[in-house]
Structure formats: C-alpha cells, structure tokens
Amino acid sequence: MLVTLDDVKANPVIDTCIRKGNEFLGSMGFTEHSYRHVNLVSSIAESIIRKLGYPERDAQLAAIAGYLHDIGNVVSRNDHGISGAHIAFPILLQMGMPPEEVCTVVSAIANHEEQYGQPVNHIAAALILADKSDVHRSRVRNTDFATFDIHDRVNYAAEHAFVYVNEKNRIITMELSIDISITPVMEYFEIFLDRMILCRRAANHLGCNFELVINGAKLL
Numbered sequence: 001m002l003v004t005l006d007d008v009k010a011n012p013v014i015d016t017c018i019r020k021g022n023e024f025l026g027s028m029g030f031t032e033h034s035y036r037h038v039n040l041v042s043s044i045a046e047s048i049i050r051k052l053g054y055p056e057r058d059a060q061l062a063a064i065a066g067y068l069h070d071i072g073n074v075v076s077r078n079d080h081g082i083s084g085a086h087i088a089f090p091i092l093l094q095m096g097m098p099p100e101e102v103c104t105v106v107s108a109i110a111n112h113e114e115q116y117g118q119p120v121n122h123i124a125a126a127l128i129l130a131d132k133s134d135v136h137r138s139r140v141r142n143t144d145f146a147t148f149d150i151h152d153r154v155n156y157a158a159e160h161a162f163v164y165v166n167e168k169n170r171i172i173t174m175e176l177s178i179d180i181s182i183t184p185v186m187e188y189f190e191i192f193l194d195r196m197i198l199c200r201r202a203a204n205h206l207g208c209n210f211e212l213v214i215n216g217a218k219l220l
Contacts, residue, residue, distance in 0.1 A: 003097040005042065005063045013091055014071060021073030021080075030077065031139040031155055033070050042066030044130035044163055045123075048172070051165040052206055054122060061101055062126045065108040069127055072109075081117060085110035114194040119205035128202040132195045133163045133174050135188075150183075150191055157182035165208075172203045173211040185214055196220060 008014055022034040046063035050056070072084025085106040092102045108124035111117035112131050119125035135158040142152050160177035174196075178185060189196075196212055200220065203210035212220035 001096070002057070002060075003064070003092065003095050003101075005060060005067060007095060008064050008067055008092075011091065011095065014068065014088075017071040017074040017087060021071060025073055025077060026141055028077065029142065031151065032141060033073055037134055037139070038067050038070060040134055041069060041127070041130045044133060045126040048126040048129060048163065048165055048206070049122065051167050052122075052208070053167065058123065061105055062108075062123050065105045065123050065127050066130055068105065069109050069112050069131060079113075079116075081110050081113045114198045117198060119198075119202040122206060125202035125205040129163060129172060129174070129199055132192075132199050133161055135161050135176065135192075150187055153183040154178075154188050154191060170208040171211060172206070172208045173213055174199065175213045176215070178214055180215070185219075188214065 018035065018038060022032065025031075025033050042063045043066070045066035046059045049062040050059040068088050069084065070080065071087050072080035072082065075083040075087070088109055089102060089106050092105060093099070097105075104121060104123050107120050108127045111120050111124045112127050114132075117124075117128065119128055135155055137156040137158060140148075140152050140156045142148060145156075148156065157179045158176055159179055160175075162175050164173040164175060166173070176188075178188060199212075200210040210220065211218055
C-alpha cells in the first residue's frame, strides 16, 4: 500500500515535530509555522502538480512534501530544510514508502529555502512556490504593533495571497494584496526578493513563466 498524506498526518513523531517546531519558533519571535501553514502549503503544492498534468501519485507526493517541509524547525531554524530531510528520510522508509519516492520527497524538503534551495525536481519546484506564497497577517504572532520588525510588517500588511496556475499558457502567478498604509511594497522586495527569484526558477523548472502581481500591478 502506498503511503498517503493521511498516513503522514497520523504519524505521532511527525505530529510532534510540527507542533514543537512551531512552538520553538514562537519563542524566538518567528511567524506562525503551525498546522495552518503546513496544511496550506501541502494543498497548494498538490494543486500545482495536478493542474500541470503530472500523475496523481506525484500530486500526493507534493502534498506530503508540503506537509513535512518545516519539521526541521524542531532542530533549528538554521538550515531547517536540510535537517527536516534527515528527519523525514527514516520515518518515511519505516512507514513503507518506496525509496524512489522517499528520495523525491526529502530532496524537495531539503531544497525549499531560498538561502540554498534549488528546484531539483517537479515536487521541489511546486513546494517552493507553495511555501513562498504564504504571506499573510494571520502568521504574525507579535501583538504589539509598535515593536513590529520588517517581517512582521510585511506579513501583517498582506491581506490576500493566492497562486494561480494557467496550465494552457504555462503561467504561474502569485497574487498579493498589501495594505501600503502598513508597509510599502518596496519592503516586501527588501526581504523577499531572493524568494521571488527562487520562485521564478521553480516555475521555469515546471515549464512555466512566473508572474508576481501586487495590488493589481504586475511587478515580475
């Protein structure tokens, strides 16, 4: 039997890693990385793969990679993609996932961060696009607006974020609505430019062009 997303969600070790990793990041002042985030990334990655016509099993692997991508936060925020891949590898093998699939999933987990990541396969490319699209005020844990840093401001200013896949024209569009009374659009690029460059590489790997639309204006 093939390992499913439901199987992964039911694994107690994985569940603990997600919960404790989010807790540890909160103590350091990072944005939310809870079930909301991993479930959303899982869903978007799965949708991208499905809409681009890949096999159904690949869509399920993208969903699994999306759900697992941040478990390395339980070790450290630094290089959490790589540590997450190391954590996921033996767990997925133990669950009975074929080695070929395990290698695909862990390579996606290890390559989702802009500091060192690359779209090494189509699952990794979908995960990158899904993860980097989750910019929203609900992720900000700091309740004192006066003490917001640039990451808090940019996330809090984001009122809407969505990824559109135009499979016919092979275009992947990331659409954002940002309240510019909270932060100027330039601040988004100040902290997320590397992420957008990685998203463009990911879209290209999927045979698509990448577009970034903020407040109705196409910027990339």
